[in-house]
Amino acid sequence: MKILFLFIQILLLIAIAPFLSGLIKKIKNTLRMRKGASVFQPYYNLQKLFGKEEVISENTSWIFRITPFIVMGCVVLTIPLLPLFGLAVSLNYMGDFLLIIFILALGRFFLALAGLDAASAFGGMGSSREMFISALVEPVALLAVFAVSLNAGSTSLQAISNFHVMKLSSFIAVISLFIVTIVETSRLPIDNQETHLELTMIHEAMVLEYSGRSLALLEWASYIKQVIFFTILSIITMPFGSANIFIYFIKIAAMCLIIAVIEILTAKMRLFRVVDFLSFSLFLSVTALIISSIGL
């Protein structure tokens, strides 16, 4: 029974992931008084990409080829960890909150290698920046998780999705985690998903050499990653009704709204300004930890 629920959970999240991306775009466009594409545009994109012929650089190796599958595998792997529908089941024995960080690291590792594989300077630049930012994000994320887990008394995700976790420190940690989400999902002001201007892109630069179904897999994986982060945020901030699929969607939609608003209000930062930005969030995380240690 549990396995079945998990299976549904996985498929559902995979399925709705592109929609959320489309939703964010739609909200942004609406707010900008534009019409914009349909919310289902990401699905059309994926469909098109899956149907296309793939062009691969002659310099690449097998790393380049397996990377999309590994990246996709990684993001999907995190889904069963999340305590969501069906009486909040999750593969609790598989791991805890920390494991999510480690799992995402695997995907990132291969993606960065793939960026270097084609011997293109863009790819290398993307990999370098991606690894740089993710390295800086890691302590922020960990400290935030730490603070939240301290309130929960465990790093287990099930323990975290509980009412008694909701303390002042948790909210500060969540702000920090929100920044982490922005970084990890390549959102403004860290990265810009919509640009292909070589000097500013990070994630897009890494996948520049990809095409066809490989690119489709990578795009999809990044949509899923976004969902996962939204889910985690919602679990911590709003630990109610996880079992109810509609409440879940409302929570996720709220996240999309916030992200969209932030995206239209900010401009992209210079790469080295990101350091300051992340130091700020690190500071927030530490504050959360301190407050949590007081017991608030």
Next chain:
Amino acid sequence: MQIDIFLFGILAATFSMVASKRLNTLISGFAAQSLFLALITFLLAVKNNNLELYIVAGLLFLIKVILIPYFLRRVASRINVSQDLGLFVNSTLSVFIAGILTYLAYLFTKNIISMSLGGASSVFVVSLSIVLIGLFMMIFRLKALTQIIGLIVMENGLFLTAASISGGMPFFVEIAIFFDVFLCVAILGIFVYKINRLFTHIDIDKLTELKG
């Protein structure tokens, strides 16, 4: 009483050596000093009626008053060394320092020796001051020959010290030391020749090839 007079003589000879600026004066001063030393030993021998001391006095006279000064003069003339001694410290100051050294010797004797001896330590004061002055001469005089003389002045001082203590050391030790000193002077003389041959001077202050 006579001993005190001779002691004064030794001290005077020593000071004159400190003050002297010429080699010959220095050697004469040394001869004088040794002569007084021999006389003191002789007096002691008479006093104790000790055969060994007679012999020692005789040897002193023979070696230090006659042989060594002769030898030194010979070396000086053979290698044609200039009479100038080369002073680091001028003679007035040297005498002043020698005075201080004598005072130090006095202090040392007063604090350490007199306590255990119970007075009558003027011999010791003089002898110790001679040792110190000898060392002083070795430090502040430039020439090789002056260093030899400084060394044997020290030796004289030591001899006097030994003599001042209960009639000198065991006889064969005295003789051995005598022999040793003589040998030392002879060997140093040989080296003076060698230095003169290799460096064409005997200015020890300029021998600073080996350093650090």
Next chain:
Amino acid sequence: MQIFFILAIPLLLSIVAMLSKDTKRLSFLNSLGHAIVLAFSACLVLDTVNFSEPKAFFNFFYIDSLSVFFIFTISVINLASSLYSIGYTAMDLKEGVISERKAVKYYVLFNLFSFSMFFVTVVNNLGMLWVAVEMTTLVSAFLVGFYNNKKSIEAAWKYIIICSVGISLALLGTILFYFTASQHGNINSLNWTDIVSVAKKLDPRVVKAAFLFILVGYGTKAGLAPMHTWLPDAHSQALSPTSALLSGVLLKTAIYAVLRFAIITNKCIGIGYVSNLFILFGLLSLCVSAGFILVQKDIKRMFAYSSVEHIGIITLGFGFGGPIGLYGALLHIFNHAVTKSLMFFGAGSIVKKYHTNNMNVIKGVIAVLPFTGIILIFGVFALIGMPPFSIFISEIIILIGGFKAGFYFPSALFLFFAAIVFGGMLFRFGKILFGKKPQDMAAGGERLSGKLAFVFLFSFIIVLGFTIPGFLNKILLLAVEIISGA
């Protein structure tokens, strides 16, 4: 009775040398003679170990385990040095640096020198002890100035003057001892045994002052800083086999003399006084030598300063006192003698080959002189106190003694300076031993006799690194008993 052979053979050899004309045969005979001396001294050691009674002859010679230990050390180094001399003089002769007559003269001096050193260790009379030490200076001065060039004559002059001055001070000290012995001890003798027996009656003030003169006087000869100044000059200019003797045993005979007086002083006024002085001079020597080793470019001077360092360590060991410290210091005397001789031989071979003492020029020794190079690299490690070599053992024993006696700060300083020396030596020797060999230099040219000397000494280094043989242990323990006055 062995002692008479030990004294007679070197004298005999020097007489033979005076009459001889054939250097080659003479050099072999010399080695043979010293091998016999070593055999006799080994017998002497075994004798002493088994019967442990001090022996006295004619009220003049006095041989206890302390003397025996020194005799043994001296004879070991003598044999090694005479072995090494075979090749060394042959090379000198071949190169025309010295004449045949000069080579003969070398053997005369060599044997007189060894005789005088043996003599130091066996006389009972402290005055004669002084005479003997002065004799060693006078004889070895010729060995220092052997090459008759500017540098060696300068070195010899400094050597003889500084040591004579020092020794004069020692004579003053001896006289003061005699003074108090006759005044307060009521004896008219300079025999060590007599003075020791009345040590308790001596006047402490006089003894204190006298011991200062002794320490500075014989300390000059032993190479304690700041009176060590003659040492690097003399050691670097002497022939390499002689450098080994100077550094390996001559310095130790001076230490022996100091020890004899230290025993009396300790008996008279307790151990604190001598101990403090020893520690002071030991640390001073360590400090000074560490600094000089760090900036030294001349290979033989480097070893000379290393000798100052090790003398410092030995003094420190005696200063720490207690059975452990004394044992370690005595053991260190032997270990240092063996190791330093080895290093001087090695340096001699290197200098012979490269014709320079400058360590910035010497490169690739292992490639040029494989045997010497490999022995030397181990020798360096032995010298700077790495296990499994002997010096490590004795240093650690000294340290144990220091910690046991509560001398934490001096022990810490010892470790600190030893570390500096370690760094300085390793830095230099890494550079000269390894690396490419100079292009125009032919490899090889090591003589069998030299190799034999290396192996002979190196076996001591290795064996003593692992175990202390029973007889040596016993003789050391007996000597410790004598020093501690038990």
Next chain:
Amino acid sequence: MGYFKTGLSMLIDPLSLFFLFVIAIVSLPSAIYSIGYLKGEYSRAKTALAWVLLVGFVASMVLVVTVSNAFVFLIVWELMSLVSYFLVTFDNKHEKSVMAGTIYMIMTHIGTAFITAAFLIMFKYSNSFDFTAFKLGCQAMPGHVKDIVFLFLLIGFGTKAGIVPLHIWLPYAHPQAPSHISSIMSGVMIKTAIYGLLRFVIFILGINAIWWGNIILILASISCLVGVIYALMEHDLKRLLAYHSVENIGIILLGVGASMVFLKMNMPVLAVFALCAGLYHLVNHAIFKGLLFLCAGSVYKMSQTRNIEKLGGLIKLMPQTALAFLIGSMAISAIIPLNGFISEWLTLQALFLGSINSIGGYKIFMGICAAVLALTGGLAAACFVKAFGITFLGLPRSKKAESSREAPLTMRLGMFFLALLTVVFGLAASIVIKFLVIVSGCATGIGVEKINFTLNNFVLAPQGSTVYLSSPLVALVLVTIIGFIAAGVYFGLGRNKVAVNKTWDCGYYNLDSRTEYTATAFSKPFRVAFSFFLLPYRKTKKIRESSYHIKSFRYEVFTTSVFKSYIYEPVIKLIYITAKNLRRFQPGSIHLYLAYIFVTILLLLIFVNRF
């Protein structure tokens, strides 16, 4: 002199056995590897020498972890250093090797001096060098003496372990040794220092104050960061790995330090758990660092360069080495499901549990340590993306790199053995930790019969917590998911149509290896972000044809080694200058020398009563 009649008494308890195991699993493959590695590199005699030294090295390490007498320990400890010195200077034609060996030996000796001092203080209280006597003697030791002994031991063993700021020798020495030795040095030898800390601080001395643990945690955190930041800047493959050893020693010590804190806080279960985490990382680091050094060695042997800026594209030329290196890189970057991940997770959990169960400042302190560990992990991953990506991917950047081929079989055997172990130790975590619990119990002296950190043979479950981790399950699910995706893509869309073409070059250039992204460029963001610590500077050189025309332009960027230029060099300079000034006291003037004697005797006479 009964103290020195020691013989070779052995102490083989779980702690020793554990270290013996670590020695074995790295030495064995390295030895196999060396068969191929030494072939053709050195002359016959030298090869034989290499074998002798290898055996001596391993034997000395075995002795270090098994002897039961501190005096013998000291001897074999120095012996180990001596043998490794000869191994570092093995290529002694290069001045670099000799210099590296010298630096190594000097630092080690300084460390040994401290260890010696600590042992001697302990000896004073025990009157014997035997471990059991030591343990008894230490109970009678006053607290402040214990503190001093601890600090001495920390400095002493820390030097060998390469704790910042004592790590200075490590990046010189490890790369200079032949690669199979680098692997043993980095994989095992520096671990003997950890053994020393465990044996002498925790096992024998006993923890006296909580600040001992704190100081180790702080040093460990610093080591982690400094090691990995320097590694990021490094372009010499073996030096890069050497810096990672500094980092990983830091991670191991995080576990050890936390364990010490918990011991003093009277939390035995946690103490055992934290130590398990540290020990787990220890064995893991031995495995993957050994593996990486072996791979780096085969890259070096085949391409004759260690500079990754000159390498590239090797994945096609030496695919098996590349695979092994990739596995090693993933393991060291704590990527699931390999072994590095397990131990890092355990360490994080230990810190977290410590944070929960302690009060006040320790909550934050542990949290910060965990954050440092996370940052380190991120940077390490970045570094290995660089190391692997620049070395093996893209195009070869030099002729040497182009001409390399796959390494010989024996070398590959050694590598794959270790690569296999990284997987095994990743998946069999629950089994491994059962043994580690026993080892930790032995080291800390805590009864471990009731302590259990596993649910069954597959799931890790720290006692007193509700979290679980099952690496086999993770691996299984991951493989299943990827399989599903691959199958879905294949069966849903049919065969992929692939066209191979040139890399996109914006339509302008012919891309070649010169336009590739370089390691320097890759690490630039890090250089800028950590510029306060790295103090980068540039050297530019214009080569002009005439005053108007620049023919070529050379641009190099360097970083300042803070510890070297602000700690070691000033100290060495100070000592050196002091020595030089000291030299002035001996200018060759005999008069001065005589004056020294004179002054000495005068001073002594004046102060005679002070002695």
